[in-house]
Amino acid sequence: MAISIKIVKETSLWPYGHLIQWELKNDAISGDYTFAVYRSGFLNGPWDLAAQGLVNTFAFRDTFPQKPGTSAPNEVRPNQLGGFRNFYYKVTVTGPTGETAETIDEVGPTANRHMSNFRRKAIRDLGLVLRKYSGSKVALLKRRRWGTRCLKCVDPRTKEVTRAACVSCWGTGIVDGYWAPVLTYARRSASNNVSVITPEQKSDANDCKIWMPETPTMERDDIVVFMNDQRRYRLDQVMQTEIQLESVHQVLSAQEIARDHVIYKLHVSPDINPLF
């Protein structure tokens, strides 16, 4: 049988990183197994290499080192100095015969086996409901929290974004702005459209609640794109239901983004014509 690999535990070592532990299955062939560990802020990457050439080891301590050849403040290292940071790890293995396998997991707690099964059932049921009945296809854009600072619009001393419509960083201050989009299904509540006259003229505001699966984990300032009506929402709050601290599903509070926002130029799906 083909080898497979699974991340069994991620331990947060605030504020200095994570300890990642994994195990192999079906590793019947004797020899050296070489592992590589990659880190990202979102499920689909892109991935930063954290370690490679780990031979016959089953744990790695990621301390978020500075990328070689870079320095602060132009290169922002990942850090855990925030209440809502999400980290994903991918571990790949190459066996003695050249066979490969990989696994991806988000850093977080794990329920025990019995409750984990209940969790799986709840997640599966929600997924069925969203895919078949009440959900719509969405693209999730997770905002980058670390990476290369945008040289076009960020003031390096104050670290403020001076041009919000910059297409190099999409107004986030970090080059590329968002991690690769993830497609899933979500349900959106009926919109609460409000028009008010303010000093900023008449403003149209629209907020809603969004129900979505437990992964990938979202946080404030992330973007949810509804493919059905092309509306884009910025998240304000995230609430989760949990079993033994492990997420079952997420409820998001979101506000619709104004139509002239630069985020509308960021294409989330290459299959749609015109590009969207």
Next chain:
Amino acid sequence: MAQANAKPYLGSTVLDVHHPDVFPSSPMALIGIFIAIIQDRFSGTNAEGLPYYWDPDPTPDHDEDNSNEKPRRIYIESQFSEFPDARDVLPSILVDKEETRADKQWFGHRGHINLPDRNEVYVMFTTSSMSILVGGRTRGESATLAEHIFMFLATCTPFIRETFSIHDISVPIMSKTTPQRRSGNDIEFWNTTINFQVQTKVLWRTKPIAPRLQEIRSKLSLGADKNHVDLDIEQYVGRT
């Protein structure tokens, strides 16, 4: 600075394009003047090298990337518009007038009296507080745009006064940049406020018509016969 069309009128002014109901130095006139000035500041050659420019059409072009080569359209209008042609556009510069105060300089506002015909000239100054909101999606954007407006107003005051016959414009005051949320349903944005005072001069004169009427009356009663001496003494009644 490009010259706007202006009609000097007794020390205050109004733009040609205003509605006839808008009187010189009225709230609408002052708001319109400063909107026109700031729109001009971000137009044509005045906006060269800036990452922002103004256009009457508020919809940004697709290839605008907020760089100096392809600047981003900016929205410049008045505050509290009930039916704006675009909503929630950022960055934006919104102009409005706060209170207007009448200042008394002399007793009874009297400036001059011409004794032979008893014409009197009165002078009054009105001080209007102007506010300009500079909105942006990020703190840095709001702050840097506000700095542009602030320095523009601070340095071009003499030219603005001369062009629009405004008596005085105070130095501007720029507030700190703070987050704002228009309603609970809305995303927050960043706002910087610039305040300054505009002083305009109001002149008016009075011409007493009672003596003039009585002159006419006395001539009528004397009639065309110059030898008639039946003087009508009623011409003196009522004068104290």
